[in-house]
Amino acid sequence: MAAGPAAVDLAGLERALRAEVEGEVRFDAGSRGAYSTDGSNYRQVPLGVVVPRTVEAGARVVSVCARFSAPVLSRGGGTSLGGQCTNTAVVIDWTKYCNRLVSVDPAARSCVVEPGIALDELNRQLEPYGLKFGPRPATHSHCTLGGMIGNNSCGASAQAYGKTVDNVRRLEVLTYGGDRFWAGPTGPEEYERIVAAGGGPARIHRGLKDIAGRHLAEIRRGYPKIPRRVSGYNLDSLLPENGFDVARALVGSEGTLVTVLRAELALVGVPAAEALLVLGYEDVYAAADTVPALLEHSRPAQLEAVDGRMAQLMREEGVHLHSLELLPEGDAWLLVQFTGDSEEEADRQAYELLRAIGRGQDDASVAFSDDPPREQEFLKAREAGLGVTARPPDGSETWEGWEDSAVAPERLGGYLRDLERLYERYGYQQASLYGHFGQGCVHTRIPFGLRDAKGVEAFRAFLEDAADLVSSYGGSLSGEHGDGQARGELLPRMFGTALVTAMGEVKALFDPGNRMNPGKVVGPRPVDADLRLGPRWRPKPQRRTFFAYSEDDHDFTRAVQRCVGIGNCRAHEGGVMCPSYRATLEEEHSTRGRARLLFEMLDGHGDSPVGDGWRSTEVRDALDLCLSCKGCSSDCPVGVDMATYKAEFLAQHYRWRPRPPAHYSLGWLPLWARLARPAPEVANAVLRAPVLGRLGKLAGGVDPRRAAPPFASVSFQEAWRRSRRPEPRPEDPRTVLLWPDTFTNHFHPHVAGAAVRVLEDAGFRVTVPAAPVCCGLTWISTGQLGIARRVLERTTRTLRPWLEAGTPVVALEPSCAAALRSDATELLAGDEDARRLAAQTRTFAEQLVHHAPEGWRAPWAGRAATVQTHCHQYAVLGTGPDRELMRRAGLDADVLDAGCCGLAGNFGFERGHYELSMAIAEQGVLPAVRATAADAFVLADGFSCRTQIEQAGTGRRALHLAEALALALDGPPPHDDRPERAAPRAGRTRRGAPRAATRTPP
Template identity: 60%
Template sequence: MAVSADGTRRDERTRGATAHDEDALRRALETRVDGEVRFDAGSRAAYAHDSSNYQRPPIGVVVPRTVDAGAEAVRVCAEHGAPVLSRGGGTSLAGQCVNTAIVIDWSKYCTALVSVDPDARRAVVEPGACLDDLNEALSEHRLMVGPKPSTHDTCTIGGMIGNNSCGASAQAYGKMVDSVVRLEILTYDGLRTWVGETSTAEYDRVQDEGGRRAEIYRALRELRDDGMELIRTRYPDIPRRVSGYNLDSLLPENGFHVARALVGSESTLVTVLHAEIELVPVPPHQSLAVLGYEDVAAAGDAVPRVLPSRPLALEGMDARLLDLAEGLGLATPHQVEEMPEGAGWLMVRFGGDTKEEADRRARDLVDRMERAPLRPRRTFIRDPAEEERLWRVREAGLGATAYPPGRPDTHEGWEDSAVPPDRLGDYLRDLRALVDEFGYGPVALYGHFGQGCVHTRIPFDLEDEKGTGNYRRFIERAARLVTRYGGSLSGEHGDGQARGELLPIMFGDDVVRLFERFKAVFDPDDRMNPGKIVHPNRLDDDLDHLGYAPAEPHTHFSYPDDHHRFTHAAARCVGIGNCRSSSGGVMCPSYRATGEEEHSTRGRARVLMEMMRGMPGDQGSNPPAPGPGSATVITDGWRSTDVLDALDLCLACKACRSECPVNVDMATYKAEFLAHHYAGRIRPPAHYTMGWLPLWARFAAFAPRTANAALHAPVLDGVAKRIGGIDPRRDLPRFASERFTDWFKRRPPREVGTRVVLWPDTFTNNFHPHIAKAAVRVLEASGYRVEVPPVALCCGLTWISTGQLGVAARVLRRTAAALAPRLRDGVPVVGLEPSCTAVFRADAPELMEGDACEDDIKRLRDQTRTLAELLDDHPDTIFDGAADVRAVAQPHCHQHAIMGFGADERVLARAGVDVETLDAGCCGLAGNFGFERGHHEVSVAVAEQGVWPAVRDTAPGTPVLADGFSCRTQIEAGTDARPRHLAELLADLLPDPDPDPRPEPSP
């Protein structure tokens, strides 16, 4: 049990309501709150984590539809004595977003920009507004929010206020506390009011009105007056002091600013309902200078010399971060080459009204630094696109350092300390020495060096009591170290549970007692996010991985990047929340459609981890005791319907495998779960229809006209869909009158050229054989001798996506055996359907590891190419580049995740095609997903958010490229476009006429 500064122990009652209370609480919330009220195990599992080391399942979750509904939820909780925790993006690294409480998630509905005054540069915003979305809405006024954390695409304004967020832009615009003008707040005991700066006249008016508000203001003034000397002398005078409450905002010289005093309070004092914030102009142009030094500490030494240039941002990083980013594909070799020589760098960003002005400021800095005593090796980059790509290398810090290859997993715990910028270099040396003393090194050091803030992740062992004991000793030593430097425990991420216990080291007991008084003014009964900042839980309680030792299950996939352990894969997510972004990239389409945490990659990963936590474990005779707040919420393992529900709307698009900073692969995890969940049980009808499509297509090939007539007749169509689990609003695809493989057999063999196997996937072969014919033309014109497998084969995709992994393995063994002679001769295999190609490149090797055919499967992985990759491998081209064609392309999600689209763009450019690659996200059909009953609304919603509008906006006559069968089907379903495969477009650009006319339309 945690101990406060005055030696009192926290009452265990603050850990939550009883089971009887929870039932009454749930009924009251459901009756009175306009919102979604969830006490189910799946929701509690998804919200049991943030981005920290801690695990605390909530009592329940409320997703209010309006701000007033959120306020009503707080009132209901107060009537029942239940703790309350407001949550935004859920990316906190100190544990402040998890608790045994009612979690109010504002991020789904309460997202409005209520008003904006461009002249005054102010806006009123609801707490759930995502920062990037808000800035997009403000962009028409050329305004933005000043602070910009690295989670800008997912964090919310309410969360930024709760954490006093900063980011790289805080160098120019300050912390969130500097942006807040007023807050509308609700206290636990029911006071709803606006607070802000308080003049003497305003204070007197409040007192004249009387009531609870007057009582709060009076208590705050007394606290300020009693503690004025302590506040002025014990608060570090540094730009990145985020730890502790902002009592300094109550000082007379700071305007007795009650709103700013509440910023950074981590939902421990009040509930924020609205915020009025100051805005800043968007810099019209930016430029970047990169300075290289012999090591990161030397880069830290140079910071004071850079600061007089007044940059927009001043970031630092070391060589280890750069190496990790390159090794994980977060930085390209070209980006690494752009960095100047050295092992430590400063990245300095400038703004200007013109590009020339921004560049001049960067050049001036470079010139001045070259005359400094510690002369850097430097690079000055002028191309804005390249600047942004290089900047993202630094932003990728957490993802790059979480799972360093060949090293233990890393964790937060001491990831955002801050010191005076003029002492940064020495602090970096001492911090690195402390890390090495505990045997944790080497670690990456990076951060917001212009404000003395240092980020790192350290390989703490948090799985047993010995490891957690070392963790505690390190953290206590580190706290004393940063305090000696006049610094702050937290320079960005807040205190929460990770650092609340350490505040007496930084501030002293007298200031901590002021914090306790401040808390009591607003929340005397400790019902607001208890156990954080004041009367804190111990930093080594409730650790997520302590006691997480379930027995390792037998799995179908091998999980090579997770030490061949599904338990590790299920715990891979570190909570960054990139999967919750609303635009750009592909991840996560179902979250974008529903706005549900449980439908994000992060939410699903957390549910899977809780499933594994609830399984029987092998922890020896003395398993570590879980923290007092920890709990197991999913206890039925692979048979869990809560997990099934969480995974049901996963499109298995596989985007998370490449877009998630730590490469969570939810498509694989879903297939694994379905295999176990349905083992020995009857499956959903679609698993037998769509899942066994290759078999039914083979039968249909004997009489395609009859099959099409049966599947599309007015009455039989509905019967077939109902029996097959297909949504009645979906049009079933029509079988071609002749399969590609049958056409190819009738063709005279070609005797010259380099051998290549053209893979006749189920979709191309049976539905769109003209694509394969076009590919034959392109390949033969390029000097290849095309071969097709001698027997009907399959990659197993449909069985993998439906979790029928035993069947998929048998299918792959047959495929490997049939292709083995060609594979052993080194013959490349060309795939036309991206999802099938991705199976060979990724799923098959991981599914068949240890199998007798493993070597041939690896050869298949290494020798499989897309059509574009094969053509791109040979610079000599048959195209003269004079086509002068403009096209748009929708890359298939599996291609985006596994193969990439760069080769396609290069080949098209050589052919004279100016291609615009859409950044519109998943098409929403995703193989069997969009056909299955119960998925149509989400499938259509995903398409309407990106692909369909983008295609509709395309100029008439512009070719729309979509190599994926699903993509083409979905685009045709929602637009007038008739998308084409790359092979078709290239075939049309060949200099010779087509000797094989297109086939007749499908019957």
């Protein structure tokens, strides 16, 4: 056995990697902290991280590590739930550069890929051929093909297409000893050719033939004959009747045997049509009992289950509510999907199944759809299982560990009942049961007590009993997620000693020094070792925080632990989260990576590479590229709010210390705007002057390529005072207070003027505060939370008469509305005025859609519009009212699903952020704006979004929705097609332009 990691010459290893590998070599504390865990219960700090620029460079990493006897871990999306992707090793991250679709053979329905390509990205590139890779895990937006091969991933579509192992044709692999070859089916002639050629491949093939021959009977008897067996090595692929397929034998080996460099995959056709049946049952056990009958009468593409507990959690957490409305009667549901070459064919299969089981389409326990968007609503609810069940609203914590067992479908009902009894014996009630019931695979998360010795002892005992239970049913410890450390130690209970011994012989054949992802699957570390928490976990006491963290027991440490490693923040498109990751493809700049560093900052194990607590430079650097877009607070399944964590960290990090210049220049913008009011033209001249302006930007930490938005000659509040309008009474039900945010008031007062016109047209009486008010947003985003708190306290005092009267506060700037709705109550916890302000704050669209007098009709614009939704509106406020108001106004709204604009308040102005800001914008928003027809509106309610669009050379000026409606007040277009005659389409969502093949690094 080779020397342990502690004996590795890390300094020499790092030097050699830097000298010999074309890639990014990182042995710094921040990188090691970001990769210290995956989606599992386990944590092991890596020796270092290497991001190879090519597959050849990745192979070179293995060679250098072998010279130093350093362990190696190949990593894809890092979402593994069994601890496969955390180790005290050199982590090779293939995702940033080694992510190409190398070739496609449409006739043979095959392709060759590099290991770092994400599944959704692969299928996007295969769309022109009408092909796709069949297996589709719930993490399809960001899981990689290398990771899927390492883990033998499945997903809901395995009902139709099988596991990853069933879709792999050949693998180009590299052993730790340097043997490199293409592995695949090995018939007699091919075997003889390989052996005759000699060398490492010959040795390996001879060894595998010998192991399979000596254990032939055990292999044939010992592997469960069920659809979802993922546990253990695939020694059954080495059987003569299975073609002695070495590639398939390596699938699912979790990086413990070889490094996968390239893969040749089998592809399937994209179905022309789909239909979905949702069948309701009285409980999940009754649903499981019905599965064999459903399979007897049909061949569905998917057969998924959701139980009542998951539906209850969705309601409590307020997620996927529309999906819940579509569910039929019942307290558990089976989602049965059919595909066909036509809609009629798919529908026919669904109707035939209904007839076979004695149900009708009109039954209360049946829902039917052949509408793809509606189907996706159902299926998204099922895919949300892990996130929904991870952090229940009751404050409990649930964990993986036994989240993935599988039995034969015909034995599923009995297994679930026995599993429930086992839960009760250990006191683990309230565990949701869901999963791929068509293949007998059960997903769940269990409230293990992983913070104290008694809880960990019970955790271990439960796993042993559960392993015995599923084995007694002829099932598998894992039906999808693999073994890693979570189940490796339990494999003898499933396979017996002889088969596990054979697996150990395979490990020794490929990796005699145990350097490939050691301690996983074979020769595993104990299931209760290396826990991310555990009885010895003692995070350092934290200072009193500025935010209340009311949804996390008022505990910043608990808030940071929200991240369970699902990795949705690593998706490449759709939604908002996480713009900096999408542009950099860096784990450290994903929401998950930052959460990991904050966790490491707590130093609960005393061995964290991230030191100095709140003074940590590693955490500061990782948070520097966080745009504070708040997209994670809505897109993350467990509600990680990195914008809030960043603000808190900056407040603590710079406490009693000088701050970056931009914190003073941009963070104090409301004050500078008020000071510029007596002479805005002079301020504009200074800011735009070649020398003075450049010096000012240099002193203020502003990028010189950014143009300072000009101050308006007259602010909105000044114009309002000069208008001498009668002041409505606060208690008048028609009174609305228009919020004069800094951006609208001092830079774009015309937006407020337009809003006043529309609000008054709707019958409201508008008032505006005479004194300055502010939500504190710029101080919040720069972490100056003490000042932000005082600003908000002054604001609530100023607004008190209107707050006490219940007057609606209409905010035009989405980021300010979001700050008043969410941040204010967290900074002023327990303050009744802050609570009232949050409750009374409404967006412009909310006020008009939900509160306009009956009979009021929105001004008819009758035009197309490209709409960029502000990130904070998307995350905190929602877009439903805006879509409805645009519909009523006759706007054919093309609502972009292109992510953040990249400016994000102060972020895009700060020196060092310009390239990243523009790279983010060019991924979707700017190409979509440029492609907008000349006679169509470009709408963006956010000041940042409008500024980015204007300054990026698009040639377009974006309007606020209020401006578009005010223009319509000036007169209807020539053809005023009101809804009674031709209702316009509701706002639809469109993605931006296709993602660029290369990205500009920050």
